[in-house]
Amino acid sequence: MAERRTYHHGTLRQALVDxxxxxxxxxxxxxxxxxxxxxxxxxxxxxxxRHFRNRDELLGAVAEEGYATLADKLENADGLAALGGVYVRFAHDNPGLFVTMFRSRPGGTESAAGRAAFETLLRAVSAAQHSGEIATHASPEITARSLWVTLHGLAVLHLQQPHDRYGLGGEPEQLAATTLSALLGLKSD
Amino acid sequence: MAERRTYHHGTLRQALVDxxxxxxxxxxxxxxxxxxxxxxxxxxxxxxxRHFRNRDELLGAVAEEGYATLADKLENADGLAALGGVYVRFAHDNPGLFVTMFRSRPGGTESAAGRAAFETLLRAVSAAQHSGEIATHASPEITARSLWVTLHGLAVLHLQQPHDRYGLGGEPEQLAATTLSALLGLKSD
DNA sequence: CTGCTATGTTAGTGCCGTTCACATCGAACG
DNA sequence: CGTTCGATGTGAACGGCACTAACATAGCAG
Incomplete structure (x- = not known):
């Protein structure tokens, strides 16, 4: 990093997060x-x-930025299959960040960006249900949660099966499309 | 643990795993x-x-026993919904072990018990497809993988949302049933 | 009985997260 | 314009960690 000439850093907090x-x-x-x-x-x-109570709080700030980035990427995806591709792709491209975001930390605070990401998925599910693209076995909320769960499992297992075990090592977009198709009969054209 | 009278422990390896x-x-x-x-x-x-090259190798042995236990429990479950319940229940009851089993360790060795667990799921999926209980959008292998992915995501997110966020904090069996129902239209009685 | 090898111990290394007392500095106020 | 005070930085510690090297013991094979 750049040399610092002053005793005080000036923007240390963000420098630490970065x-x-x-x-x-x-x-x-x-x-x-x-x-x-x-x-x-x-x-x-x-x-x-001076800026974080402990290591975990810094990682929490990092995670928060990760949620914001992910939420933004999801927002710019069109359709369920694309959304799934973006989710798994994000994990694939940022494995360390992704693990940090979703590591087990009981009692962790709700993330506004995380909620926003879910809302995006929820809107896509509602649209797909109304257009008949997917079956309506449950409410949009439950269906969206179930799809999130699926995409998350896919991302997690993809990250730890680097040798293509169980066929989970392929391209993120392909994996998401295949999985959604298998479960929902969703076409991904 | 019990007092040791001899210089050599005798069964240290297993004692460490336990x-x-x-x-x-x-x-x-x-x-x-x-x-x-x-x-x-x-x-x-x-x-x-003297028994493990490093900390990770001990945790690997622990994980292996975890896979064996899980595979055994899955074997004694009847039907897709029950299988899902067992998977999420195992994570719920053994969070530390579950995280250890599936923590990111690129290059980790294939687990025989892990493979056996998947085969059990695969058989259940084949049966459900043949009986018409679930739709046949994809091969049994792909469908089984997709369901595993879903159950895994459910387990992982359940473990880290202790305050029932997104409704993921409920009973494992209920969560699994609701999720499978939402995706597949699967009835769980 | 002798000696080899597996399995234990003791004492260290270097890194980690964290804390405490102290240093520096910028801004707010008289 | 000078003083002071709170925010932000430093240096030096503490105990715990994973791991290693050299040495001790003991069970077993000849």
Whole structure:
């Protein structure tokens, strides 16, 4: 990172979030280290504690930005199949970030962006139900939740089966299309 | 654990695996510590390295036993809805173990028990397709994979939404039934 | 009985997250 | 314009972690 001439960094908080994203992209969630983030930002290992209570809170801020990015990408997808492709593609392209976003942390706070992402999916499901593209076995809410669950499972398992085990190693868009087609009879043209 | 009178433990390897399971059950995957496992087994922190190359290899052995247990439970389930219930229930009752089994570890070895579990699901899907219980949008293999993906996503999201967010906090069997019904129109009685 | 090998211990290394006392600085106020 | 005060940074610690190297013990095979 750029040299710092002043005693105070000025924009350390965002620099830490950005650095954390970098590390997650390079080395994955398991290798993440708060000390390493501080080193990259050119500050002491104690500095981050002026902006975050602990390591988890920094990762939470990172996750929040991840949710916002994902919600935005989902918004620009048209149709259920495309939505699914975007979701799995996001996990594929940002595995460290994705794991950080959805790692088990009981009691985690609700994310506004996460909710927005779900609303986008919900709208797509409602439209597909009304157009008859998919069957109406349940309410839009339940159906959307069920589809989210499916896409999430697909993303998670895709990330950890790099050797194409169970055929889960293919291209994200293809995987999403095949899976939605198998469950819903959804055509993905 | 029981006091040890001899210099050599005798069955340390299994004691370590069992102790690791205990810790996972009590404190979860994130809190797991190899030193703590050694302490519980009443040996030095270096002893585990006579039986496992590193922490990950011990967790791998734990995961393998987890796969075997899960495969066994799935085998004794009748019908798709029951199978789904068993899967999500297992995650619910053994969150630490479940996370350990499916944590991201690129290049992880194929598990025989994991494969067996999938075969069980595959048989159930074939039967359901032949009886007309579910539609035949795709091959049994693809359909089984898609259902596994769904159940897995359900389990994962259930584990991390303890406050019933998105309605994912309910009883495992109920969640599985509702989800399969929404996607497939599957009746669960 | 002797010695080999498997399995244990002790004592260390370096990294981690976190805290505490102290340093610096910018902005708010007299 | 000078002072002070809160926000933000540093350096030096603490205990815990995964892991390693050198050494100790013991069970087993000759």
């Amino acid at each position: 650095g954390a994203k970098e590390i997650l992209a390079e080395s994955g969630h398991e290798q993440f280290s708060l000390n390493e983030v501080a080193r990259r930002a050119g500050v002491s290992t104690a500095a981050p504690y | 102790g690791a399971k205990e810790i996972l059950a009590e404190s979860g995957h994130e809190q797991f510590s190899l030193n703590e496992v050694a302490r519980r087994a009443g040996v030095s922190t270096a002893a585990p390295y």
